[in-house]
Amino acid sequence: MTTGNVGPPTRARLRAAGLTLPLVAFVGFSFLFPLGTMLSRSVYDPLVADTLPGTLALLEEWDGETLPGEPVFAAAARELETALDARLAGRLGGRVNRVASGMRTVIVRGARAAAEAPAATARETLIGGDPAWGEPATWRAIRAAGERFTARHYLRALDLDRDAGGSIVRQPEELRIYVPLLLRTLMVSGAVTLLCLLLGYPIAHLIANSPPRRARWLILLVLVPFWTSLLVRTTAWIVLLQTHGVLNSLLVALGIVADDGRIAMIYNMTGTLVAMTHVLLPFMVLPLYSVMRTIPPHFMRAASSLGANRRQSFLRVYWPLTLPGTAAGSLLVFILAIGYYITPALVGGSSGQLFSNMIAFHMQTSLNWGLAAALGGILFVVVGALYVVYDRLVGASSLKLG
Amino acid sequence: MKRAVSVAALALAAACGPGDGPGSLTVVSWGGAYARAVTRAHYEPFEAATGLTLAREDYNGGLAEIRTQVDTGNVHWDLVDLEMFDATRGCDEGLLELIPDDLLGPGADGSPAAEDFWPGANGDCGVGNVFYSTVVAYHPDRFPREKPAVLGDFFDLERFPGRRGMRRSPLVNLEFALMADGVATDEVYAVLDTEAGMERAFGKLETIRDQVVWWEAGAQPPQMLADAEVAMSTAYNGRIFNAQVLENQPFVIVWDGQVLDIGQTGIVAGTPRLKEALEFLRFSSSAEAMARLSGEIAYSPTRRSALPLVTTHRETGVPMLPHLPTSPQNLGRVLTSNTLWWSDHLDEVNERFSAWLAR
Numbered sequence: 199m200t201t202g203n204v205g206p207p208t209r210a211r212l213r214a215a216g217l218t219l220p221l222v223a224f225v226g227f228s229f230l231f232p233l234g235t236m237l238s239r240s241v242y243d244p245l246v247a248d249t250l251p252g253t254l255a256l257l258e259e260w261d262g263e264t265l266p267g268e269p270v271f272a273a274a275a276r277e278l279e280t281a282l283d284a285r286l287a288g289r290l291g292g293r294v295n296r297v298a299s300g301m302r303t304v305i306v307r308g309a310r311a312a313a314e315a316p317a318a319t320a321r322e323t324l325i326g327g328d329p330a331w332g333e334p335a336t337w338r339a340i341r342a343a344g345e346r347f348t349a350r351h352y353l354r355a356l357d358l359d360r361d362a363g364g365s366i367v368r369q370p371e372e373l374r375i376y377v378p379l380l381l382r383t384l385m386v387s388g389a390v391t392l393l394c395l396l397l398g399y400p401i402a403h404l405i406a407n408s409p410p411r412r413a414r415w416l417i418l419l420v421l422v423p424f425w426t427s428l429l430v431r432t433t434a435w436i437v438l439l440q441t442h443g444v445l446n447s448l449l450v451a452l453g454i455v456a457d458d459g460r461i462a463m464i465y466n467m468t469g470t471l472v473a474m475t476h477v478l479l480p481f482m483v484l485p486l487y488s489v490m491r492t493i494p495p496h497f498m499r500a501a502s503s504l505g506a507n508r509r510q511s512f513l514r515v516y517w518p519l520t521l522p523g524t525a526a527g528s529l530l531v532f533i534l535a536i537g538y539y540i541t542p543a544l545v546g547g548s549s550g551q552l553f554s555n556m557i558a559f560h561m562q563t564s565l566n567w568g569l570a571a572a573l574g575g576i577l578f579v580v581v582g583a584l585y586v587v588y589d590r591l592v593g594a595s596s597l598k599l600g
Numbered sequence: 601m602k603r604a605v606s607v608a609a610l611a612l613a614a615a616c617g618p619g620d621g622p623g624s625l626t627v628v629s630w631g632g633a634y635a636r637a638v639t640r641a642h643y644e645p646f647e648a649a650t651g652l653t654l655a656r657e658d659y660n661g662g663l664a665e666i667r668t669q670v671d672t673g674n675v676h677w678d679l680v681d682l683e684m685f686d687a688t689r690g691c692d693e694g695l696l697e698l699i700p701d702d703l704l705g706p707g708a709d710g711s712p713a714a715e716d717f718w719p720g721a722n723g724d725c726g727v728g729n730v731f732y733s734t735v736v737a738y739h740p741d742r743f744p745r746e747k748p749a750v751l752g753d754f755f756d757l758e759r760f761p762g763r764r765g766m767r768r769s770p771l772v773n774l775e776f777a778l779m780a781d782g783v784a785t786d787e788v789y790a791v792l793d794t795e796a797g798m799e800r801a802f803g804k805l806e807t808i809r810d811q812v813v814w815w816e817a818g819a820q821p822p823q824m825l826a827d828a829e830v831a832m833s834t835a836y837n838g839r840i841f842n843a844q845v846l847e848n849q850p851f852v853i854v855w856d857g858q859v860l861d862i863g864q865t866g867i868v869a870g871t872p873r874l875k876e877a878l879e880f881l882r883f884s885s886s887a888e889a890m891a892r893l894s895g896e897i898a899y900s901p902t903r904r905s906a907l908p909l910v911t912t913h914r915e916t917g918v919p920m921l922p923h924l925p926t927s928p929q930n931l932g933r934v935l936t937s938n939t940l941w942w943s944d945h946l947d948e949v950n951e952r953f954s955a956w957l958a959r
Contacts, residue, residue, distance in 0.1 A: 288692020299948040303940060306692065373948075375955040382958070441763075442828040465813045465829075543768075543816050548957045550814070551768070556954065562662030564947045565689065 402486035465547035489523030631658035637896035691725035707905030726864030751857030762831025
């Protein structure tokens with residue numbers, strides 16, 4: 199044995215480590231860096247604080263109940279005018295709007311009034327722009343939006359809010375959405391994982407125990423849908439399952455259901471489960487197959503020669519040996535299902551809205567990236583927690599992905 | 601670190617090389633039938649007239665992509681077709697260039713642009729290209745005797761039984777609910793501004809909720825009507841028109857209570873090709889270009905002087921006028937979508953809508 203292999207790092211070992219640098223850089227740039235900046239948005243939002251520093255400083259002295267004095271109005275009018283020139287007024291309004299709905303136009307109108315129609319006092323100017331400037335609630339919203347570091351997005355993501363006194367309360371019932379949605383998403387993912395396991399296990403077993411020629415064909419049957427576009431597969435299910443679709447028409451033609459009693463199989467939870475299970479099935483079959491292939495068939499024969507019946511030899515020999523594949527497939531399917539949204543959106547009907555749909559909404563439409571990041575953060579924590587639980591129960595080292 | 605960043609920037613620059621030269625513009629539109637229509641009506645004539653080339657891209661709406669480009673200073677989109685709602689928001693957020701007042705040319709009859717355009721069609725950062733409309737459409741076979749005639753019939757499950765298709769969004773649906781409940785068009789948003797009005801709108805939706813199939817993409821309603829998945833659906837009028845004339849579907853549009861929206865074109869802030877982009881906007885907002893577009897797809901021009909120039913559908917020769925949302929015979933009860941109201945309230949209302957759906 200030469201010292202180079204075990205001693206302190208030598209040139210050769212450094213060079214070997216150097217080979218992983220591109221990968222490390224890639225992961226850092228394309229994964230960790232964006233993930234970090236995105237997550238930081240969920241707690242850090244300096245825009246209001248940077249745009250209205252003077253106003254916010256003066257508001258610190260304010261009691262929050264009566265209308266603030268003229269100096270506050272003057273500072274606000276001055277800073278709003280600057281913001282308008284820098285085309286920041288709308289962005290500013292959007293931020294305050296997240297604290298209190300309706301504030302976007304109040305802020306923008308105030309800024310326009312400050313720039314275009316100054317009155318004798320700043321107070322008259324702003325109130326002339328929008329009467330809401332004469333209400334303490336507007337100023338409270340500005341003060342709340344002025345926090346540089348904020349827990350607001352996480353509170354909102356957990357259906358919580360701060361009341362006027364600053365203590366944390368639950369949202370009114372008609373606005374509670376994220377927690378029920380998260381629970382439903384977890385439930386749907388769990389059900390899909392279970393269905394995939396029930397369907398995938400026998401398939402994987404069949405493939406693993408077929409002669410090589412037939413196994414190749416069977417594998418192909420699993421893989422062909424896997425290579426087909428997700429949208430095509432989802433649409434195919436719509437064609438099959440809809441009220442006047444293939445399956446219902448067949449049932450009616452066979453006289454099993456009446457023509458006016460066609461079964462609703464899509465645009466509801468059934469449709470979501472069927473389509474998602476189909477889409478995710480290969481992710482269960484492949485790891486299971488790769489594990490089952492390595493289990494020598496004579497293990498089962500040995501078990502029966504030692505007196506175990508078929509059930510016993512399955513439960514005590516085969517099943518434990520496939521556990522790494524089962525665990526890997528389940529984890530894979532579950533995590534993919536949690537982030538799914540195209541399929542449930544298309545076939546899920548009113549119950550088809552899952553957690554990721556709200557993330558997409560806040561990324562694309564409301565442009566509230568802070569809240570989107572907070573929702574993503576929560577999903578991240580949930581998946582992380584599940585992984586830890588899983589690690590405790592099964593042991594991560596037993597994962598076998600194929 | 602700095603060096604790594606510049607290497608990455610170089611790699612990016614190399615990746616977006618062709619198509620970004622000074623003689624070329626990137627135009628982004630909705631894809632599908634609409635993209636085909638603007639290609640024939642605007643892009644190809646513009647290329648022929650100026651010698652510039654237009655690189656085409658499709659997107660699904662929303663401002664996320666534009667915001668990313670502007671925030672990172674790597675603008676490669678130039679002109680983007682936007683919903684009025686996004687154009688307003690994008691303008692407020694500084695993501696779009698301001699449109700100079702003197703950009704738009706006079707109408708076909710010589711009237712100045714300010715009088716020729718419908719009031720409110722143009723924003724600070726967007727030129728109104730088309731009126732499109734969300735309407736109720738039905739399949740006549742599902743209603744053999746009495747046919748739906750007014751918006752209220754959509755919510756009348758007793759006289760008109762059958763499933764309904766609606767977009768999974770509070771936009772337009774709340775307005776439909778209030779109008780069907782008897783609120784006058786000019787009071788819809790004032791009523792929505794009150795808690796009682798909001799409850800009234802959701803209450804009306806609640807009456808048909810069990811029968812509603814929710815759609816996401818504009819292509820879904822005609823499909824669902826054809827498949828008899830729904831008997832009646834809200835839909836974009838252009839999609840229904842396409843199904844009528846290109847696929848011979850017997851669908852009927854109920855124009856009563858239609859909700860008009862304006863499709864705008866805006867320029868991404870900070871584009872190095874601002875001059876050419878403005879030139880394109882001036883070109884595509886001419887009355888002739890607008891009339892050409894209405895000959896491709898059933899959306900109305902936003903210039904008054906362009907409407908008389910619209911004749912027939914180029915592909916099928918069908919007269920276009922009866923199919924346009926702003927044709928006199930379709931302008932009975934019309935609501936123009938209030939984007940300002942929605943930009944203030946969408947976030948909150950959407951949460952409420954999602955919670956209501958999930959209940």
